[in-house]
């Protein structure tokens with residue numbers, strides 16, 4: 001599904017990603033862990049096509065298609081979804097209005113008929129129940145004045161409504177209380193499917209108790225220095241990143 | 252991969268959608284301004300002597316006045332002697348009784364504008380008083396209104412049919428020598444709308460007028476007068492768009508509103524006159540004096556405007572809050588794109604006790620547009636316990652445009668409660684990227700974000716108008732940024 005090869009990327013003249021390799025197959029869940037500033041969000045933003053990040057070497061492919069040739073919205077149309085670490089507020093634009101525009105933009109791009117208000121509302125209600133998002137949040141402007149946890153939940157709601165092929169969740173667990181964490185995890189698990197993959201960026205093993213990953217990667221200073229199964233997350237929880245420092249143990 | 256900026260720039264190539272000229276023979280005065288021309292206009296309109304005298308007094312005042320230069324706008328000097336001050340469709344005398352009698356070409360013009368009268372007529376109780384050039388050629392729903400005693404007609408008709416009302420109120424809110432452009436209008440005004448709502452009547456439909464500038468080289472000098480008697484209510488809509496032109500056209504309108512005790516007037520404008528081309532050639536000069544008098548206790552006047560057109564806009568819809576407990580409101584969206592310049596805002600003058608005013612201004616600058624908010628809130632000594640809330644937000648799209656805010660506050664009574672908020676923001680790359688990531692392209696993202704920014708104003712507009720205004724904003728934004 002996703003193939004990242006020797007990816008180098010920089011922002012404002014500074015190289016952040018220094019050769020990342022990552023292969024994600026359909027149906028898999030990959031966790032990416034790593035200390036602050038190691039480049040996790042950069043990787044996510046590069047995948048989504050943020051302008052500020054310049055890819056200087058390497059390749060990015062989604063289902064065999066070169067992502068670098070695609071505008072951010074085209075990547076979305078192709079099924080890429082990014083749950084932002086810091087979701088953006090759009091004052092005055094209703095949350096459900098926004099989602100409907102998004103759903104229909106994607107449908108249109110894929111040559112499907114647009115959903116009418118009734119069908120959309122039905123879908124929205126159903127998915128809102130799935131991820132336990134309050135109706136009141138649907139009527140408010142996108143993320144405007146939402147609490148940190150509400151914003152994160154709203155990202156998951158958007159994911160559930162947009163039904164992506166590949167979802168990248170950037171620290172969706174940060175700032176969530178324990179109940180919210182469980183609901184978010186349950187939402188993700190409900191969406192796990194043969195033809196769908198997840199890349200879950202997190203600092204905490206705790207999330208991975210609920211969303212059990214097939215693979216765990218450690219990103220350090222712009223490189224994946226180690227990959228393993230879910231046990232790797234436990235090891236990190238115990239020992240921290242110190243053991244990986246510079247030594248790139250086991251990479 | 253196209254950037255947000257590229258996409259927005261590509262949109263700039265679109266032409267002004269409503270640029271076309273209708274060919275209707277005009278009955279036109281020779282260019283220039285003099286007492287003879289004014290007498291000609293007055294005679295053409297078969298006006299009483301007092302009105303001619305009133306016009307002449309305004310003209311003599313105007314001759315001694317200088318064109319104001321304080322506004323933050325720049326334009327070529329206007330040659331007032333090269334302007335034609337009167338134009339009317341030829342068949343002036345036999346006015347049409349229904350749409351069937353209207354020149355098909357005029358109807359076709361409206362069709363092109365997307366405002367077919369026939370549909371308008373049927374639209375949720377909207378009465379349409381269409382001003383084509385300077386003379387009204389279509390008025391509908393008038394009988395229905397007449398049953399309630401509501402008068403809704405062209406200004407010229409009001410002069411003929413209700414001279415006592417016109418004489419009583421004309422110039423009472425905007426004196427004929429109020430300012431340079433108001434004086435000019437008072438001297439040469441062509442036509443406009445007249446509305447009278449009798450005591451206790453709630454006007455059952457939105458009253459609406461579409462203005463259109465069409466004749467070559469002809470200034471438009473609209474004059475509108477709305478009177479709401481005790482306990483009455485009216486919502487008036489004004490919308491306009493104009494054909495493509497080469498030379499600048501002067502538009503100097505005057506609107507006067509009078510609200511008596513417990514009366515409410517809601518005046519909404521969508522303004523989309525030709526803004527000129529990308530280099531700033533052509534376009535309408537829109538120098539408007541709009542003022543409402545809250546004469547009676549608990550009266551309320553509310554201005555809502557969406558200004559997307561014109562090359563130069565100079566406009567400050569104002570409220571004089573004379574009655575105790577009276578309320579003034581101003582909700583504005585002003586967009587300046589390409590070389591457009593807008594200097595707009597409001598004046599709230601608090602005279603009565605416990606008067607309150609609200610100002611919500613949303614300025615959007617794109618391209619090389621310059622957008623200025625100029626607002627003044629005056630609390631006179633007599634205005635015990637007055638309150639004002641002002642919020643002026645500016646949004647910049649691109650980095651060649653400008654936003655300026657000049658709030659003037661003058662408080663002569665210490666009991667006043669004043670609240671002022673202001674913000675300037677650049678349309679967020681992050682917001683656009685967020686929309687893109689959800690599959691929404693940049694063009695749609697920009698109009699969505701801008702519409703969201705203007706939400707507080709749009710929700711003050713009547714429903715159909717709000718939809719139209721949003722669409723207008725989208726069309727006007729095409730061609731932002733560099």
Ligand SMILES: Nc1ncnc2c1ncn2[C@@H]1O[C@H](COP(=O)(O)OP(=O)(O)OP(=O)(O)O)[C@@H](O)[C@H]1O
Pocket residue numbers: 011012016034035036037038039040041042043052085
């Ligand atoms: N737009 C930017 N301008 C300058 N530096 C940036 C920018 N974006 C990221 N960086 C830098 O790149 C490095 C990696 O940042 P990134 O956000 O990818 O880290 P992260 O692994 O997601 O960290 P965290 O766990 O704190 O979220 C940091 O040093 C950061 O300061």
Ligand SMILES: [Mg+2]
Pocket residue numbers: 040041042085170171
């Ligand atoms: Mg991060």
